[in-house]
Amino acid sequence: MSQLDAFTSRLDFGLDPFQRRACEALEAGHGVLVCAPTGAGKTIVGEFAVHLALAGGTKCFYTTPIKALSNQKYADLAAVHGHESVGLLTGDSSINPDAPIVVMTTEVVRNMIYAESRALDGLSHVVMDEVHFLADRFRGAVWEEVILHLEPSVRVVSLSATVSNAEEFGEWIQTVRGDTSVIVDEHRPVPLSQHMLVGQRMFDLFDPADRDPADRKGSRPRVNPELKRHIRHRILLAEDERDSSRGRGRGGGGGQPRRRDGRGPLLSRPNLVGRLDREGLLPAIGFIFSRAGCDAALAQCLRSGIALLTPEEAAEVDAVVDRRLTELSPSDADVLGVQEWREGLRRGLASHHAGMLPTFRHAVEELFVRGLVRMVFATETLALGINMPARSVVLERLVKYNGESHVDLTPGEFTQLTGRAGRRGIDVEGHAVVVWTPEVVPEEVAGLAGARTFPLRSSFSPEYNMAVNLLGRLGLDGARELLHRSFAQFQADRSVVGLARKLHESQRALRKLDGELARAAEARGLEPGGVDATGAPAAGETEAYAGFLGYVTLREEIRRRERDLKYRKRINTEDAIVADLAALKRGHVIGVPVGRHRGLAVIVEPATQAADPKPLVVTEDAWCGRIGLRDFVNPPEVLGNMRLPKNADRRTGRGRRDLASALRSTGIEMPRGRSKKRADAADDPELAQMRRTLRAHPAHQIPNGDELFRLAEKRNRLLRDIVTAERSIGERTSTLGVTFDHIVGVLSELGYVERVREASESTGHNMRVTESGKLLARIYSESDLVVTECIRAGVWDDLSPADLAAVVAALVYESRRDSYGGVDALPGSTSLRTAMAATVDIWSKVTAVESRHRVSPTREPDTGFSLAVATWASGRSLSEALLLAGERGQLLSPGDFVRWNRQVIDLLEQIRLCVGTDTRLGGTARSAVKAIRRGVVAAELG
Incomplete structure (x- = not known):
């Protein structure tokens, strides 16, 4: 019996074709890349790799991008293979690390490789779940490091969401890993229906005449015409209602509450949940792109009294909650609002986001999988691999905040979110529901739903820790060679192929054109140069031809100067128009020179935005609207003033006609003509001199030179x-190498690496990592260089455990807002303030070195969490620590409190291992970890 037959014999379902192809390739000894939609069952291939390792007496690492996924996969594999065969390694958890199967975050296996850990002995398979995470701008490089560094004998099982460039990604893996089978499957095992909820009515998004519009190739999916008609009708009704309410004034009315902006009746969250329940679309996930929004949606449902569970189901919920909260003290439970949270769960309702305590999140996940949570309001982080499939997914908005600005969802994000809809083996189909609002355009939603895939782009870039580890293992030449093998370089090289082809074609065209130009020049007595009987350049001929080319170049420079001056004039004119529009006052009469409503206009409402001023006007033909930059060729001129009534009616047709009549009766007239401003080019001395030189050039008088000049300009x-x-080829092929060289420059100046005069015979290295560099090689942090510099300087040696935790927190924590208050603003002991000041001083010196070598500066230390972690490490209560962990009056959420504490623990553990527990700093770090790892921080690993 084959291992695949043995594996499938214990499954209670058959394998899909893509799963079988991948497993057969794996059993044949190949690596595999599997790209399939969310929920298609990719992980079964990873589980088969686990089976092969156990059957062959070897090891398998199962890696994930986040700890929550590692915890979940550990529980799944332990349930199948037994806890004695499965281990777990994350930044703050170590369970049975010597087991043949170990689940871990990808950073852990990267660190093992750099440390040349004995745990890698006997490793036969590495599963890289959610491998498309290598596009993550902050942590994606780790995936590429692992793929590049693993021994050739290790079979890599890469599991990815569907990406449009799967073949390109697979070709790269084949290039760096050898024989790899690429399996792409775009079929969803549970079909997905797309809907739009407009008020109380649910519509299919796509035209029912299309069988499966999302699978159509080369054409845009057709939107349901009935949906479009209903939306148009609804918008017209809202406009009529708005006009009618203005006519009634503030009194009267009644019935259902309406939006003040006239968008029609609101569908509240309780009504939404009720509608989904009646349609048989629960359980559902409502994605809301803010933590506060998720909690507010849950609170709204709880206030409504809605309940989705029976008393018997509520009792099951209580049992799960009690089991999850066994390690939580009564005082902490009060602070964390356990009673309110439990009440929501007993009604089948919950929220889910990173601000929640991990214990709470895991309970919600368990209850949702068991069908005891019917509606969960979640942020998009839930879509990343966590096993919470639903019958339906609801999107209230198609815009999210990315940390810097509000941006539209990409097709990839839309696919990832809606991919949660449809439970395999339970639902006949899944349902994605977009809630309509006036800013939602059905055609744009159809475009998102029809674009199933997104391109995978590398985020690989050298960093200090990576550089020193590469230099230590591979030397300078080997490190550069590895960078050239990265997916980032592979993609750059692929684009360079097209550029190189274009360059080759341009060079060939230039050679051909030079022949035509030479013949045309010869016909007019301008020999392009040649040789005499002795083989020397023919005197005079080359000079004459060169003079002609110089003349053509001068013509080109004159055109460029004219374009620049014209562009500058346009920008200056636009700036003047914007300034004058912003300065217009109520009652000013101006002339609108272009457009359908050109003529006189009176300002009835000045502009409110200085950046893009658009005052409201009434024109002499009784049109009312806003005018802006595009309505003017020159800055607007105030032609006069008009007295306006205090409550001038510009909303009704009659009111606008009265204003237009009054405007015409003012006697103000449009200017009949405006003298053209002299172009800036006419006053430019540089341009004038260039034109004089051109006219005086001998080539200016060439007879019948049109063809010659046309060929010369084509040559230019x-x-x-x-x-x-x-230039583009040089930039694209050297970016990684240049960045790496700059980083090596920083490391060299600070003494982490040093050049050796002659290459080592044994390794071929020409760059040696110093003892300080070996310290840096064991610090995996965004502030790795500052941390190592502080260790070298000894500025943390005399700190207490709580104070050390506070200083380390400043190098880990990043405020969600700009709330850094400086060292002087930090309460605490004198030793803490002194150490913090020394840390900031070291950071300043590091950034100065980085600036000299043109390396992006290390992020400034942030003390926003320092006092809270010091308070917690001192043994104080959770409520006291949370009060000190807020930003600008906003308390830090319990989930964030636990997450930041665990990141502090992670860096403290690195420091302890780096310097050794027998040192004073190492002992303090160990004590600090023990002091922090208590209560909610240690209650459940998340």
Whole structure:
């Protein structure tokens, strides 16, 4: 019996074709890349890799991007293979690390590789779940490091969401890992229906005449015409209602509450849940792109009294909650609002986001999988691999905040979120519901739903820890060679192929054109140069031809100067128009020179935004609307003033006609003509001199020179194309290498690496890692260089455990807002303030070195969490610590409190291992970890 037959014999379902192909390739000794939709069952391939390792007496590492996924996968595999065969390694957890199967975050296996850990002995398979995470701008490089560094004998099982460039990604893996089978499957095992909820009515998003519009190739999916008609009708009704309410004034009315902006009746969250329940669409996940929004949605449902569970189901919920909260003290339970949270769960309702305590999140996940939570309001982090499939997914908005600004969802994000809909083996189909609002355009939603895939782009970039580890293991040449094998370089090289082809074509066209130009020049007595009988350049001929080319170049420079001056004039004019529009006052009469409503206009409402001023006007033809930059060629001129009534009616047709009549009766007239402003080019001395030089050039008088000049200008364009292509090729192929060289420059100046005069015969290295560099090689932190510099300087040696935790927190924590208050603002002991000041001083010196070597500066220490972690490490209560962990009056959520504490623990553990427990700093770090790891921080690993 084959191992695949043995594996499938214990399954209670058959394998899909793509799963079988991947497993067969794996059993045949190949690596595999599997790209399939969310919920398609990719992880079964990873589980088969686990089976092969156990059957062959070897090891398998199962890696995930986040700790929550590692915890979940550990529980799943332990349930199948037994706890004695499965281990777990994350930043703050170590369970049975010597087991043949170990689940871990990807950073852990990367660190093992760099440390040349004995745990890698006997490793046969590495599963990289959610491998598309390598596009993550902050942590994606770790995936590439692992793929590049693993021994060739290790079979890598890469599991990815569907990406549009799967073949390119697979080709790269084949290049760096050898024989790898690429299996792409775009079929969802549970079909997905797309809907739009408009008020109380649910519509199919796509035209029912289309069988499966999302699978159509090369054409845009057609939107349901009935949906479009209903939305148009609803918008017209809202406009009529708005006009009618203005006519009634503030009195009267009644019935259902309406939006003040006239968008029609609101569908509240309780009504939404009720509608989903009646349609048989629960359990559902409502994605809301803010933690506060999730909690507010839950609170709204709880206030409504809605309940989705029977008394018997509520009792099951109580049992799960009691089991999950066994390690939580009564005082902490009060602070964390356990009673309110439990009440929501007993009604089948919950929220789920990173601000929740991990214990709470895991309870919600367990209850949802068991069908005891019917509606969960969640942020998009839930979509990343956590096993919470639902019958339906609801999106209230298609815009999210990315940390810097509000941006539209990408097709990839839309696919990831809606991929949660449809439970395999339970639902016949899944349902994605978009709630309509006036800013939602059905055609745009159809475009998101029809675009199933997104391109995978590498985020790989050298960092200090990576650089020193590469230099230590591979030397300078080997490190550069590895960078050239990265997916980032592979993608750059692929794009360079197209550029190189374009460069080659331009060079070939230039050679051909030079022949045509030479013949045309010869016909007009301008020999392009040659040789005499002795083989020397023919005197005079080359000079004459060169003079002609110089003349053509001068013509090109004159055109460029004219374009620049014209552009500058346009920008200056636009700036003047914007300034004058912003300065217009109520009652000013101006002339609108262009457009359908050109003529006189009176300002009835000044502009409110200085950046893009658009005052409201009434024109002499009784049109009312806002005018802006595009309505003017020159800055607007105030032609006069008009007295306006205090409550001038510009909302009704009659009111606008009265204002227009009054405007016409003012006697103010539009200017009949405006003298053109002299172009800036006419006053430019540099341009004038260039034109004089051109007119005086001998080539200016060439008879019948049109064809010659046309060919010469074409030659100039080709030369520009060649220069641009060469520059682009140089930039794209050298970016990683240049960044790496700059980082090596920083490391060299600070003494972490040093050059050796001759390469070592044994390793071929020409760059040696110093003892300080070996310290840096064991610190995996965004502030790794500052941490190592502080260890070298000994500025933390005399701190207490609580004070050390506070200083380390400043190098880990990043405020969600700009709330850094400086060292002087930090309460605490004198030794803490002194150590913090020394840490900031070291950071300043590091950034100065980085600036000299053109490396992006290390992030500034942030003391926003320092006092809270010091308070907690001192043994104080959770309520006291939470009060000190807020930003600008906003308390830090319990989930964030636990998460930041665990990141502090992670860095403290690195420091302890780096310097040794027998040192004073190492002992303090160990004590600090023990002091922090208590209560809610230690209650359940998350």
